Amino acid sequence: MNFPTKFRLSLMMFMEFFIWGAWFVTLGTFLGNNLQAKDQDISLAFSTQSFGAIIAPFIVGLIADRYFHAQRILGVIHLIGAGLMYLMYSATDFSGFFPFLLGYMILFMPTLALVNSISFNQMKDPAKEFSIIRVWGTIGWVSAGLLISFLAWDSQAGLAEGLLKNTWIMAGFVSLCLGIYSFTLPATPPRAKSNEKLKLSEILGFDALGLLKDRNYAIFFLSSVLICIPLAFYYQNTSPFLTEIGVNNSTGKMALGQVSEVLFMLALPIFFYRFGLKKTLIAAMLAWAVRYVFFALGDADSGLWMLMIGIVLHGICYDFFFVAGQIYTDSHAGEKFKSSAQGLFTLATYGVGMLIGFWAAGQISNFYLYENGIHAWRSIWLIPAGISVMVLLFFISFFKEEKIKPQY
Known part of the structure; x- marks a missing residue:
């Protein structure tokens, strides 16, 4: 890959994992502090990751691999995700928050496969090239955590003022940026023909x-x-x-x-x-x-x-x-x-x-x-x-x- 392509894919990875790290790490604290959620509610909220992981193969296998370009699906998901982030920011109790989180994670988990697919499609030797791109995802996750602590949203004073809810606005803004940016990424057409029979197994x-x-x-x-x-x-x-x-x-x-x-x-x-x-x-x-x-x-x-x-x-x-x-x-x-x-x-x-x-x-x-x-x-x-x-x-x-x- 040439440098411009490496940079574009690295930026995609950075934003993808920045979004996830911006709210996932502090989710339990946010729910208990801001929404007064009980421990069973918090476990249910985290379970949305597993629900998303179970449903993800359907989205990637039945849609991304057969009908649409991966970068376009990635863009649409993150644009919808930005809207869901704002709705989660606006929620005042767990019952009003959970449906939006569940919908978001069902959409988000497939994007982990989509960013990989977009990256692999541009590589001649993924074994050597992928780690250089993927490490920027980890850097994005770390950057989100450091920024939250730098802004003191997770401090005792920040928690008392309910500032941790700002993580949803931050993640939503980056999701909006990635949604728009995704449409400029290298083309990644579907791998399977739409009329090709695909087994559920x-x-x-x-x-x-x-x-x-x-x-x-x-x-x-x-x-x-x-x-x-x-x-x-x-x-x-x-x-x-x-x-x-x-x-x-x-x-x-x-x-x-x-x-x-x-x-x-x-x-x-x-x-x-x-x-x-x-x-x-x-x-x-x-x-x-x-x-x-x-x-x-x-x-x-x-x-x-x-x-x-x-x-x-x-x-x-x-x-x-x-x-x-x-x-x-x-x-x-x-x-x-x-x-x-x-x-x-x-x-x-x-x-x-x-x-x-x-x-x-x-x-x-x-x-x-x-x-x-x-x-x-x-x-x-x-x-x-x-x-x-x-x-x-x-x-x-x-x-x-x-x-x-x-x-x-």
């Missing part, structure tokens, strides 16, 4: 279910679904947790998790080659358990360092499991089922696994809520730590090492 990735006949892959697949349960606790509870115990600039501090994601992404190939697949996945699951133990023991004063380590461990938790898992899935799928296998992996983890996790996090958070509105956070965090340990022991006991050559 192919869209959802069910054609790849045959991979589960391999005992080793079936154990990995089940472990992936189960580990998404404690992962949901991090996304749903970390911001309300840090805010409630009095951590300053909590959103900016949480952005360090995405910074570590970039660094550990660079370290993954070295670790993968040197220690192999099984040890890489074990390191990720162990990091999950350690993170939650540190959250349980840390505090906003002398124990702040423990909270910071827990946040920075996000890079190992995510990269060493999900990226390594995508590589492992690709190696097993073969040419015919590569796309179906990745679709099935995403549907099972971000769809089913995290849907269960968000529900569990809401129930457990509500159970450990005192009458004064304060949570017993130590008890809450020890539960996902325990789940992580059990998944780790299951994986160690039954998964046999395989020699996999990662494709970078």
Whole structure:
């Protein structure tokens, strides 16, 4: 690719993930503080990500791949999304807020595949070129978090004034910009003919279910679904947790998790080659358990360092499991089922696994809520730590090492 194309795609990625990071990290805090939502309501709100992940293959497979250019669909979705953001900004209670969030996430989740499709369509060697473009998405997410903390919307004073609702205006404005900008992106025509018969099983990735006949892959697949349960606790509870115990600039501090994601992404190939697949996945699951133990023991004063380590461990938790898992899935799928296998992996983890996790996090958070509105956070965090340990022991006991050559 030439530089102008790289710049255009990088800007697209930056805005795509800036929009998501501008509200998703602080969603739990916003709902509890601004809309007085209960823990079960917050878990339902986060579950919209899973609903979107489950529905996304229909939108991409049935519409984007068959009838319209990807960049035009991306533009239309973000223009509609800007309007939904304003409606969420204007909502005064959870019942008036939730339908707009659900509609938005059903539309937004397919855009994650669309921006990838637009990027891949311009690349001769995606293995070498894509990471340079995708990293700008992470930079966008981090920038949103740092900006929120810089503006003090997540500070105790900002929360008292209800300033966190401004995240929806900020995200909506960038969504409007990306919506307009998308129509200027390189053309990405539909890959399939509109009259070509397309099976539902192919869209959802069910054609790849045959991979589960391999005992080793079936154990990995089940472990992936189960580990998404404690992962949901991090996304749903970390911001309300840090805010409630009095951590300053909590959103900016949480952005360090995405910074570590970039660094550990660079370290993954070295670790993968040197220690192999099984040890890489074990390191990720162990990091999950350690993170939650540190959250349980840390505090906003002398124990702040423990909270910071827990946040920075996000890079190992995510990269060493999900990226390594995508590589492992690709190696097993073969040419015919590569796309179906990745679709099935995403549907099972971000769809089913995290849907269960968000529900569990809401129930457990509500159970450990005192009458004064304060949570017993130590008890809450020890539960996902325990789940992580059990998944780790299951994986160690039954998964046999395989020699996999990662494709970078």
